[in-house]
Amino acid sequence: MIDATAIIMTKNEEKNIVQCLESMKGFAKRCVVIDCGSTDRTVELAKANGADIFYHEFEYYAKQFNWGIDNTDINTEWIIRLDADERFPEDLKDEIEKCIIKNFGTDMNGITISADLYFMGKCLKYGAKNKCKMMLFKKANGRIEDRRRDAHSILNSGYSEEMKNKFLHYDFKNLDIFIKRYNWYATREMQDYIEYKNGKKEDNIADKDIQQTKNLKFNVYYRFPKFLRAILLFIYVYVFKLGFLDGVSGLMFIFFDTLWYRFLVDAKILEYEQTGGPFEKLSACE
Incomplete structure (x- = not known):
C-alpha cells in the first residue's frame, strides 16, 4: 500500500x-x-x-x-x-x-x-x-x-x-452518453481556445512532455485553418498512426475523437466569433 x-x-x-x-x-x-x-x-x-x-x-x-x-x-x-x-x-x-x-x-x-x-x-x-x-x-x-x-x-x-x-x-457506456459528453467537451474546448487567444496566462508547467503537448496544440494545430485541421488530424491518426487496424471500433472512436469532435469545436469557435457574448455556464456533470 x-x-x-x-x-x-x-x-x-x-x-x-x-x-x-x-x-x-x-x-x-x-x-x-x-x-x-x-x-x-x-x-x-x-x-x-x-x-x-x-x-x-x-x-x-x-x-x-x-x-x-x-x-x-x-x-x-x-x-x-x-x-x-x-x-x-x-x-x-x-x-x-x-x-x-x-x-x-x-x-x-x-x-x-x-x-x-x-x-x-x-x-x-x-x-x-x-x-x-x-x-x-x-x-x-x-x-x-x-x-x-x-x-x-x-x-x-x-x-x-x-x-x-x-x-x-x-471509455464507453452507450453512444447517446458518449455523444452528449463530447458535445459538452467541445464547448469547454472552445472556451479554452478563446481565453488563450485573449491572452489568458498559462500555468507554469515543470513537466517538459506536457508543455510540449500544449505547444503542439496551440502553436501548431490551431495555426491550421478551421475545419481543415480536423480532417488532417483524422487522417494522421487513422492512417499514419495505423488506427484503421483497430477495425470498426477504431474507426468509430477515431472519427468521433478527432474529425467529429474537432470539427464541432471549430464550429463553436466560429459561432462564438460571429455572435460574441459571455460564455455559457455549463453545470452538467457526466
Whole structure:
C-alpha cells in the first residue's frame, strides 16, 4: 500500500464505481468520491465500498478536482487522479510501489501512465494507444491546471516517471452518453481556445512532455485553418498512426475523437466569433 488518496469524481457511475474502487483496495490508503448529483446508486455503492463521499456543484473538471484537493482533508503524500471508468491492474500497482520506494528522497514528484483504451468492448491497440496522463503526484508539488478541457496534472517542481504497465480505461457506456459528453467537451474546448487567444496566462508547467503537448496544440494545430485541421488530424491518426487496424471500433472512436469532435469545436469557435457574448455556464456533470 502506498501513502496515497484517490480522488474520483462522479455522476451516475453505478456501472463503474465498484470496480474502480476495488482496483484501489490494498493500494491507496483512502478513496474520496466527489459527486455532483447522481440519481442512481453511485453514492450508495461508493459508501458500501469504503469511499468517503463529498458533494460539490460541478463547473468543469479541473476546478472540481482542485476543490477536492483543498477541501477533503487529504493528509497523504500522494494523490491519485482517477476516473470512475479507470482501473489499476495488479502489475501496474506493483510497478508504482517499486518506483516510489526506489525514488524515495528524490525530486520524483509525479507518475505518468499510458492507457489501454477500451471502446465498444474492444481494446484499441493503434491510433488511440498513446493516450496517457500524470495520474499520481505529490500533494505538495502537484495540481490540475486551470483549463476547462484537456487539463493536465502539473508539477511546480521536480519530474515525473513513466510506467511501463498501463491502466485500463473503459471509455464507453452507450453512444447517446458518449455523444452528449463530447458535445459538452467541445464547448469547454472552445472556451479554452478563446481565453488563450485573449491572452489568458498559462500555468507554469515543470513537466517538459506536457508543455510540449500544449505547444503542439496551440502553436501548431490551431495555426491550421478551421475545419481543415480536423480532417488532417483524422487522417494522421487513422492512417499514419495505423488506427484503421483497430477495425470498426477504431474507426468509430477515431472519427468521433478527432474529425467529429474537432470539427464541432471549430464550429463553436466560429459561432462564438460571429455572435460574441459571455460564455455559457455549463453545470452538467457526466
